[in-house]
Amino acid sequence: MPSPSDCWTAFAGQRLLASGPPSEVVTAARRALDAGEPESLLLFDDATGRQVDFHLRGSLEEVLARLQPAPEPAAEASESRGPGRPKLGVVAREVTLLPRHWEWLATQPGGASVALRKLVEAARATHGDADRVRQAQAAADRFMTTMAGNAPGYEEAARALYAGDRARFNKWTRAWPDDIRDCARRLAAPAFTREAP
Known part of the structure; x- marks a missing residue:
């Protein structure tokens, strides 16, 4: 799929x-x-x-x-679905919280759903850059493991990737086959958008 x-x-x-x-x-x-x-x-x-x-x-x-998405279920099937607002893109899923969390959510304006949506949006705004860095690191690492896992400098390149050190990453990927090196660097590029700690 x-x-x-x-x-x-x-x-x-x-x-x-x-x-x-x-x-x-x-x-x-x-x-x-x-x-x-x-x-x-x-x-x-x-x-x-x-x-x-x-x-x-x-x-x-x-x-x-095969690339085409699966067809949407018939109108009757979507009407018989449970909670949520499918036409608006709202999806109902289970959330497991401690009783004190549910108590706090119950006191928030708009109820639990509105409060959770606000918390998620605030977290996305606050941690968006870090999330993008983490996703780029994971994507580049998966690709590198498959295509360059046995290549010289692979482990050092992976360490540099997670350290956010572009210069060291480029050094250790330099000897790899050109297309693999270039793809790894392209996938890793967003991981180097902030300074290493």
């Missing part, structure tokens, strides 16, 4: 095949298979660095059709 990311990357062995919207990447991968590409093809979700398990069998039209 495809991930929701806007950007995927495909490699044929150590060579970059394509990077961009999922439809362009799977098209390039399908065409490479049709042309008899001898190397293994790996697809990655750039947002997470995870490999995408995507079936490239069949015609190009069939492959592209």
Whole structure:
């Protein structure tokens, strides 16, 4: 099942095949298979660095059709759903809190849902940069583990990534195959937007 990311990357062995919207990447991968590409093809979700398990069998039209989201359930099914406001994008899920948390939430204007939404938005505003750094570190590390886990300097590069040290990261990735090095650096770039502690 495809991930929701806007950007995927495909490699044929150590060579970059394509990077961009999922439809362009799977098209390039399908065409490479049709042309008899001898190397293994790996697809990655750039947002997470995870490999995408995507079936490239069949015609190009069939492959592209697999990227389409599953159809929405019928109107009757959505009306019979539980709490939440699906038309507004509100999703009801279980939240587990201690009794003192529920007591505090009950005293907030607008009730628990409004208070929780405000808390989440405040946390996103306060910690947004740190969250982006952490996500970039995780994505780059996952990609590097798969594509460069046995490469010289991998462990040192990973340490530099988590330390926020771009110069050391670049030093230890310098000897890697060009396309792998460049992709790792691109995925890691947001991790270096703030100074190392």
